[in-house]
Amino acid sequence: MQEIKVELTQNPKQKPADESKLGFGKIFTDHMYIMEYNPEKGWHNPRVEPYHAISLEPSAMVFHYGQEMFEGMKAYKTEDGRILLFRPDKNIERANNSNRRLCIPEIPAEDFLNGLKKLVEVDQDWIPTQPGTSLYIRPFVIATDPFLGVRPSDTYLFMIILSPSGAYYESGLDPVKIWIEDDYVRAVRGGIGEAKTGGNYVASLKAQVKAHDEGYSQVLWLDGVERKYIEEVGAMNIFFKINGKVVTPVLNGSILPGVTRASCIDLCRHWGLEVEERRISVDELVAAAKDGSLEECWGSGTAAVISPVGHLRFEDSVMQIGGGGIGPVSQKLYDTVTGIQTGKLEDTLGWTVRVK
Amino acid sequence: MQEIKVELTQNPKQKPADESKLGFGKIFTDHMYIMEYNPEKGWHNPRVEPYHAISLEPSAMVFHYGQEMFEGMKAYKTEDGRILLFRPDKNIERANNSNRRLCIPEIPAEDFLNGLKKLVEVDQDWIPTQPGTSLYIRPFVIATDPFLGVRPSDTYLFMIILSPSGAYYESGLDPVKIWIEDDYVRAVRGGIGEAKTGGNYVASLKAQVKAHDEGYSQVLWLDGVERKYIEEVGAMNIFFKINGKVVTPVLNGSILPGVTRASCIDLCRHWGLEVEERRISVDELVAAAKDGSLEECWGSGTAAVISPVGHLRFEDSVMQIGGGGIGPVSQKLYDTVTGIQTGKLEDTLGWTVRVK
Ligand SMILES: Cc1ncc(COP(=O)(O)O)c(C=O)c1O
Ligand SMILES: Cc1ncc(COP(=O)(O)O)c(C=O)c1O
Numbered sequence: 001m002q003e004i005k006v007e008l009t010q011n012p013k014q015k016p017a018d019e020s021k022l023g024f025g026k027i028f029t030d031h032m033y034i035m036e037y038n039p040e041k042g043w044h045n046p047r048v049e050p051y052h053a054i055s056l057e058p059s060a061m062v063f064h065y066g067q068e069m070f071e072g073m074k075a076y077k078t079e080d081g082r083i084l085l086f087r088p089d090k091n092i093e094r095a096n097n098s099n100r101r102l103c104i105p106e107i108p109a110e111d112f113l114n115g116l117k118k119l120v121e122v123d124q125d126w127i128p129t130q131p132g133t134s135l136y137i138r139p140f141v142i143a144t145d146p147f148l149g150v151r152p153s154d155t156y157l158f159m160i161i162l163s164p165s166g167a168y169y170e171s172g173l174d175p176v177k178i179w180i181e182d183d184y185v186r187a188v189r190g191g192i193g194e195a196k197t198g199g200n201y202v203a204s205l206k207a208q209v210k211a212h213d214e215g216y217s218q219v220l221w222l223d224g225v226e227r228k229y230i231e232e233v234g235a236m237n238i239f240f241k242i243n244g245k246v247v248t249p250v251l252n253g254s255i256l257p258g259v260t261r262a263s264c265i266d267l268c269r270h271w272g273l274e275v276e277e278r279r280i281s282v283d284e285l286v287a288a289a290k291d292g293s294l295e296e297c298w299g300s301g302t303a304a305v306i307s308p309v310g311h312l313r314f315e316d317s318v319m320q321i322g323g324g325g326i327g328p329v330s331q332k333l334y335d336t337v338t339g340i341q342t343g344k345l346e347d348t349l350g351w352t353v354r355v356k
Numbered sequence: 357m358q359e360i361k362v363e364l365t366q367n368p369k370q371k372p373a374d375e376s377k378l379g380f381g382k383i384f385t386d387h388m389y390i391m392e393y394n395p396e397k398g399w400h401n402p403r404v405e406p407y408h409a410i411s412l413e414p415s416a417m418v419f420h421y422g423q424e425m426f427e428g429m430k431a432y433k434t435e436d437g438r439i440l441l442f443r444p445d446k447n448i449e450r451a452n453n454s455n456r457r458l459c460i461p462e463i464p465a466e467d468f469l470n471g472l473k474k475l476v477e478v479d480q481d482w483i484p485t486q487p488g489t490s491l492y493i494r495p496f497v498i499a500t501d502p503f504l505g506v507r508p509s510d511t512y513l514f515m516i517i518l519s520p521s522g523a524y525y526e527s528g529l530d531p532v533k534i535w536i537e538d539d540y541v542r543a544v545r546g547g548i549g550e551a552k553t554g555g556n557y558v559a560s561l562k563a564q565v566k567a568h569d570e571g572y573s574q575v576l577w578l579d580g581v582e583r584k585y586i587e588e589v590g591a592m593n594i595f596f597k598i599n600g601k602v603v604t605p606v607l608n609g610s611i612l613p614g615v616t617r618a619s620c621i622d623l624c625r626h627w628g629l630e631v632e633e634r635r636i637s638v639d640e641l642v643a644a645a646k647d648g649s650l651e652e653c654w655g656s657g658t659a660a661v662i663s664p665v666g667h668l669r670f671e672d673s674v675m676q677i678g679g680g681g682i683g684p685v686s687q688k689l690y691d692t693v694t695g696i697q698t699g700k701l702e703d704t705l706g707w708t709v710r711v712k
Contacts, residue, residue, distance in 0.1 A: 025504025053411045058517050066422050066554020103561040148381025152561050161414050185546030188580040192559045198422020199555020203548045205459040224544040225581050
């Protein structure tokens with residue numbers, strides 16, 4: 001494990017006074033973590049520095065060929081003042097899976113975790129404490145060779161930045177309306193869908209804008225081959241409860257393997273619910289909505305943790321689920337996962353990692 | 357049309373002395389063009405500045421969500437000292453098609469062309485003149501909002517940079533060996549394949565590395581749905597001559613509509629050759645190679661203009677085409693397109709645009 005140099009800021013920023021106005025992803029803390037890569041030294045020079053702009057050649061490969069990887073996770077402050085990360089090993093493992101697909105050199109897991117902890121420790125006073133708030137953590141890698149040929153870059157920057165984030169739901173869980181997209185495609189098997197990389201997100205924007213215009217908050221993607229099987233939501237995985245069973249799309253190579261998804265599956269099984277990871281066609285959904293066997297639907301992701309889905313729209317049919325309200329499994333998952341994350345519930349599964 | 361401010365460099369760089377050592381995309385000229393976008397002013401403040409690094413927040417959206425568009429074209433100096441662009445209107449139109457797909461605001465065509473011409477004029481002494489050399493032009497847009505939510509950025513930078521480029525073929529046309537990929541997928545209909553954007557290129561790296569390791573210079577992609585139909589090469593479109601007819605994959609939404617492709621089709625038709633834009637299955641190719649009706653194969657793209665393909669490999673079968681040499685149509689296309697580009701042949705089709 002490499003030693004991290006720490007340079008503290010001389011000009012600390014004003015911390016946001018009102019935690020109800022934090023929003024998401026727009027305020028950044030006083031410091032950031034950086035590590036560099038080149039073929040001679042590998043990943044080297046890990047350091048915590050005052051948060052600052054980065055300077056890159058206009059020819060830097062990241063601007064042209066999309067060689068970029070990111071992760072998303074959160075830190076929470078418990079009522080008794082501990083700082084907890086939620087399953088960071090899962091994010092680090094996924095980051096390196098993404099890196100491999102994108103021809104980015106893998107990051108030693110211990111340096112990654114160590115950097116994460118050090119940065120959060122340095123900026124711990126930025127962690128908000130109101131219910132539902134957290135410190136959002138954004139690790140990312142960008143390709144920096146000043147070169148326009150198409151090939152993997154030789155040099156990279158790995159950075160971590162932190163953003164205090166407001167409660168996703170202002171007043172408790174709130175069901176969302178979701179648009180099932182049958183025109184645009186986000187990702188396809190054999191492509192980069194299971195990697196967390198910019199190309200998948202830019203591909204999603206156009207449909208997202210369309211869905212918003214129609215009054216839907218997110219897009220649910222169908223597979224790119226048959227345009228028939230449910231994949232995932234813009235920034236969440238998706239679950240259904242059909243006829244008493246929990247069902248979620250199987251990881252097929254074009255879906256992001258969510259950390260929250262894995263945790264939902266574990267918890268549901270732990271509670272004795274039957275969980276199926278399998279293909280789910282949109283026709284099956286429409287039929288289940290019609291005959292009443294579609295009991296619940298929710299999204300799972302770091303941002304909202306659990307997002308109950310009240311309405312699904314596919315082409316001209318609008319499906320109301322569970323009367324448009326919050327189902328019992330969604331609520332229990334939300335309470336349990338956030339309970340563990342914030343230290344309110346005992347972490348019997350060993351999912352949290354303490355900073356310091 | 358907006359007026360362009362010009363600030364000339366006080367520290368001109370040393371120009372490369374040996375034009376045979378230019379390579380591709382690694383040397384940049386003294387100046388660059390920049391224009392900014394925000395919702396209030398639209399695209400504004402176009403300027404030519406000394407080439408310099410750009411400074412961005414680590415949270416700039418381009419690093420996270422891949423909202424980036426680029427183009428590629430070339431300027432040539434004729435023997436009598438004129439400077440020519442090749443069909444820049446086509447690149448500008450394609451740039452704005454890409455922009456629409458990527459939710460990037462369109463760039464006024466006249467400001468784009470004007471910026472292009474002004475920059476090339478300012479750096480005209482950088483245009484190499486040896487046979488096969490050119491000034492490569494890279495226009496690109498990046499999303500700059502310092503924000504981690506997934507949505508189209510509000511602010512952007514549009515830049516153009518220039519790179520003197522060496523001859524693609526050191527000593528005349530040289531056939532390449534191409535690997536038909538049946539495992540990884542580059543793009544899929546409904547996705548971003550027909551946009552010129554980073555996500556498509558990062559998706560291609562892994563197969564490209566594999567093909568190189570096997571001794572093949574580029575990858576030929578199959579469609580992402582049936583994994584059966586020929587799409588395009590890493591940075592070229594592909595043409596076949598089968599039984600006397602020129603055949604190229606039809607633009608289906610996942611293929612980049614190449615400017616060189618369009619020019620090849622026009623020229624071939626002009627010469628009285630029959631040209632079909634249609635689906636071509638890899639099985640058809642293998643069969644045509646076996647029975648001798650596959651007479652020629654070439655790639656078309658700005659970098660190499662025309663790349664004769666001597667060998668195609670699909671799974672375990674290696675197809676040698678035209679004895680592995682250069683076919684007559686490939687040679688004639690190469691001579692004609694480069695002849696028009698460099699002003700050696702009369703531009704009867706009105707394809708070139710003079711700078712100044
Ligand atoms: C496309 C996509 N799917 C699913 C998820 C959920 O993953 P996780 O639970 O790890 O946050 C995310 C994001 O966070 C995502 O961006
Ligand atoms: C994926 C891809 N296909 C085709 C082409 C050929 O297009 P053009 O002839 O406009 O250069 C390019 C690039 O230049 C490309 O990147």
